Every structure is written in C-alpha cells, then in structure tokens.
Amino acid sequence: MQYKYLASRLENIHSDIRGPIYYRALEMEANGEKVLKLNTGNPAAFGFTMPDSIKDYIVNNVEKSLGYCDIRGMLNSKQAIVEYETSKGIPNLTVDDVFITNGVSEAASLLTTALVGEGDEVLMPNPCYSLWSNSVLASGGIPVYYDCLEENNWDPDIDDIKNKITKKTKAIVIINPNNPTGVLYSDKVLLEIAEIARQNDIIVFSDEIYDRLVFDGKIHNSFAKLAPDLTVVTLNGLSKSHCLCGLRCGWIVISGNTEKAKELNKALVVLASVRLCSNALMQLIIPTALKDTKYTNDMISESGRLYLQRKACMDAIDEIDGLSCVKNDGAFYIFPKIDTKRYNVTDDKVFVRGLLETKKILVVAGSGFGFKTPDHFRVVMLPEHKTLKNAMYEIGDYLQTLKK
Ligand SMILES: Cc1ncc(COP(=O)(O)O)c(C=O)c1O
Structure with missing residues (x-):
C-alpha cells in the first residue's frame, strides 16, 4: 500500500x-x-x-492508583520485580534497572525507539511474534530474521545467526518460550547466542513473557542469568502468567555492568518521561501477583x-x-x-x-x-x-x- x-x-x-x-x-x-x-x-x-488475590487487592486499594507515579514505576512494584528477576538468577539488580511499562508491547517500542535508528538491523527469530518486527520497523530499522529449525525442536540456527550479523546489527531478539512455536530454547543454544553477542558487541533483548508457563517440570533459564557479563534487556509481565492482558502490565530489566547499559537506562528515562508513567492500577498489583505463584502453577x-x-x-x-x-x-x-x-x-x-x-x-x-x-x-x-x-x-x- x-x-x-x-x-x-x-x-x-x-x-x-x-x-x-x-x-x-x-x-x-x-x-x-x-x-x-x-x-x-x-x-x-x-x-x-483473575486471581482472587489480585481482585481483593484492587478492590481495597484502587484509590492509590489515581495519581501519576514515578516515570519508571512505583517503588514497591519495582522492588518486587527485582526480587523476582533476582530469584531467576539475574545478578546485581537494583530498582534503577527496572522500568514498568504498559505491557511488554510498550517496552519493545520504548527499546527500539531508544536503540534502533534508520537502517539499523535487529536480528529476530523466524517464525517471530510480530511485535518485534513491527517495533523495529516503526523505529526505521530493519528486522533481519534468523531461522529456527523445526527439525531441531525449533532451536535457532546458530550458523544462520552468525551469517546474518553485519556492521549494522544493533541487537538480537530472543523469544523464550517462543511465540508461535511454544518451545523453550536449550541452554546450549542460549550460550551460543551469548557468545555471538559477546564477540560482536550486540545487545540482547530477551522476551520472557511466557517464562512461568512451562510444562512438564522443565526449567526456564533467563538469558541474562546465562550471560551476566553482557548487556541484556529482559522483558516480562503479567498478561500471560496471571491472565491480565487488559491491565497492560509489563516491565524491562536491564542487566550487565557496562557503559552501554547506563546509556540505555538514561535514554529510557527520557522516553518514559514522555508518556509520564505507566498505568498505576496494574503497578499496584505487581507485588501481590508475583507472590501468587499458585495461580500460574495450577x-x-x-x-x-x-x-x-x-x-x-x-x-x-x-x-x-x-x-x-x-x-x-x-x-x-x-x-x-x-x-x-x-x-x-x-x-x-x-x-x-x-x-x-x-x-x-x-x-x-x-x-x-x-x-x-x-x-x-x-x-x-x-x-x-x-x-x-x-x-x-x-x-x-x-x-x-x-x-x-
Ligand atoms: C512473545 C510475546 N511478547 C509480548 C507480547 C505482548 O505482551 P503484553 O500484553 O505484555 O504487551 C505477547 C503477546 O501475545 C507475546 O506473545
């Protein structure tokens, strides 16, 4: 058109x-x-x-959500996110590494606006949930797809990733567990991707919105845990684990002690301040939701x-x-x-x-x-x-x- x-x-x-x-x-x-x-x-x-724990909390606390709050998010909620992501093995997090967003969707858009310029390339899986390609395109960037191989349990093809790195590659997106395939990536593949990111100085966006929805006792490993030296942006939220899509609750956690993480953090503060704050009602329920593991496990x-x-x-x-x-x-x-x-x-x-x-x-x-x-x-x-x-x-x- x-x-x-x-x-x-x-x-x-x-x-x-x-x-x-x-x-x-x-x-x-x-x-x-x-x-x-x-x-x-x-x-x-x-x-x-919705979980009863959250319904009760909202009924009793809705008044607390009427004002604008901190650009990055409410302190208690950021603390709960730090606790959660730390429990997943991501080291050295503080509340200043967290941004609460209107869903992972807004998080992706803030990130690509901050990092992706005209003609910059972002690697992402094929098949891929279209949020990522669309956010990159909206920022003027170019989505470059790496193959995930059906015959290999849909694991990303490491050689294909290597072949597609260029001077313009800014970031690599991982969606784990994946949408649309529903598979969990093997640690071996995640570590290989980490090595590629390390060698080529690429930021990793790890969309982990389905991390708690894993069957058969399998364990989800956060990419940032496996690659603590790299600049990794982990994205997560409550849309899926607590069936609260309409409340638009997501977050970004930046890890890795590099200069790049600090720069990105500052850029996100600027961008997040443009939209004042994210929905306050959903922020209020984050501590309660993250404690309610039973709801998801059931x-x-x-x-x-x-x-x-x-x-x-x-x-x-x-x-x-x-x-x-x-x-x-x-x-x-x-x-x-x-x-x-x-x-x-x-x-x-x-x-x-x-x-x-x-x-x-x-x-x-x-x-x-x-x-x-x-x-x-x-x-x-x-x-x-x-x-x-x-x-x-x-x-x-x-x-x-x-x-x-
Ligand atoms: C992989 C993935 N990331 C992000 C999202 C969007 O999540 P949110 O509701 O937090 O914006 C979805 C929604 O289906 C998804 O499948």
Whole structure:
C-alpha cells in the first residue's frame, strides 16, 4: 500500500493476528455467525478469571492508583520485580534497572525507539511474534530474521545467526518460550547466542513473557542469568502468567555492568518521561501477583487447564492425517505443519481463510509470523479442552477436502 501523507516506514508494518482475515471473522460475527477465534493469546476471552488475590487487592486499594507515579514505576512494584528477576538468577539488580511499562508491547517500542535508528538491523527469530518486527520497523530499522529449525525442536540456527550479523546489527531478539512455536530454547543454544553477542558487541533483548508457563517440570533459564557479563534487556509481565492482558502490565530489566547499559537506562528515562508513567492500577498489583505463584502453577500442572488443553491439541494432531506438530514446552500456542506433498495447500493465508469460511474457526497463517514456507499455522490453545479437541478435528476435516 502507498501512503501519501503518512511516514513511509508504516508500509511494512502489519499484524496478521489482527489482520484482514480477522476482520472477516468480525464481519461474520456481526452477521450472526458463531466463530471460534483462535487468533490471540488472550485468556480472559476464554473464561480465565483473575486471581482472587489480585481482585481483593484492587478492590481495597484502587484509590492509590489515581495519581501519576514515578516515570519508571512505583517503588514497591519495582522492588518486587527485582526480587523476582533476582530469584531467576539475574545478578546485581537494583530498582534503577527496572522500568514498568504498559505491557511488554510498550517496552519493545520504548527499546527500539531508544536503540534502533534508520537502517539499523535487529536480528529476530523466524517464525517471530510480530511485535518485534513491527517495533523495529516503526523505529526505521530493519528486522533481519534468523531461522529456527523445526527439525531441531525449533532451536535457532546458530550458523544462520552468525551469517546474518553485519556492521549494522544493533541487537538480537530472543523469544523464550517462543511465540508461535511454544518451545523453550536449550541452554546450549542460549550460550551460543551469548557468545555471538559477546564477540560482536550486540545487545540482547530477551522476551520472557511466557517464562512461568512451562510444562512438564522443565526449567526456564533467563538469558541474562546465562550471560551476566553482557548487556541484556529482559522483558516480562503479567498478561500471560496471571491472565491480565487488559491491565497492560509489563516491565524491562536491564542487566550487565557496562557503559552501554547506563546509556540505555538514561535514554529510557527520557522516553518514559514522555508518556509520564505507566498505568498505576496494574503497578499496584505487581507485588501481590508475583507472590501468587499458585495461580500460574495450577494452570500448568497435570490437572490444570493449560496442560489439558495442550494435551487435547497434541492428541488430536496425532490422529489427523496430514498434520504434524513439534510438542510445545509452554506458552499458549501450537504451530502445526501441513503435509503439502499430500494436501493441496500452496498459500497458508488461503488455507486460513478457507478454514474460516468453511468451519468458522480463525487461526493465524505461519506467514503472519514471517515463516517462509506456506505450510504452518498457529493455534491458540486457550479454549476448554473439549472445544479445542473438536476444533482440531474440524481443522483436520477441512484439510481432508484439500487432499491431492
Ligand atoms: C512473545 C510475546 N511478547 C509480548 C507480547 C505482548 O505482551 P503484553 O500484553 O505484555 O504487551 C505477547 C503477546 O501475545 C507475546 O506473545
């Protein structure tokens, strides 16, 4: 699309999660059709309710959220974040290393505004949650994708990362656990990425918003813990772990004792002061939320909703001819692959649109995450397990109509 009056950097910014096919789903709903929307990782839309501890806290303390507060965030809340990230092994943190933001989304935008200039390159995974490519594009930078290899449990391809470093590379983004694949990166790969960052003097942005949503007793290791000497920006929040997307609660923690971290910190103060402060109500609940580990752990335990929903998806995929999927370790997503040798799918968006029109199920095409081959789609595994299993069967049913 050509913009006449708007900045040309807008041209490549797009989100297929809420793109044209999503708008078609809304149109269908407006016409009275029932659509199962599996496009956004928004637990409240699927009946996940807020933790009681937080509800009680808000009811009793809402008055404390009426004024502007500190640019970086409320002291108690920053302390709770320092405690949390320290417990994850990130060393030497103080409250001055923390910025509380309106979600990880605002955090990404503040960071790229601070660091990415016209023509600067930022490495990010392929497939990638579009927040990162869009934030880089909005700052005038260039997203450069490194491959994550499905045959390797979706681990990043280290050689590909090395090959894509140029003089213009400013930062590397890691999303761990990943969206859309749902996998946890191996420590080996994280340490290899750290070595690349070390050798090339690159800042690392580690988006860890799903760090507490990991199944099967697996451990999430913060990148900053594994690379304490590097300048690392860790991003996290409460949207997913406490199902509070609408409250817009996120944070940035800068670690690594370098001059660069200090400069970045100052730049963020300037930028954060432009928006005065982040939403104060969500800041108030951070200490209570971070203490309430039970709420999150219940979701991922073997009898928990998320665990059962993942099982429903994976069991159904096992039964469906033409679909396969690397088992996810966490997050809210699965990223199945269509066997295009046997099924007539040459354009993943056409597949997704056909599924919507035929079965009234909305998923997101893999190309919406920058994925190169048109044979994947992302399913949000948030509905109750029975609904989800049926939805997977319906997807399988639709796929059979495309058999070669
Ligand atoms: C990897 C990743 N990062 C960030 C976000 C945005 O989070 P927030 O609600 O904190 O803005 C999402 C939301 O889906 C996500 O999947």
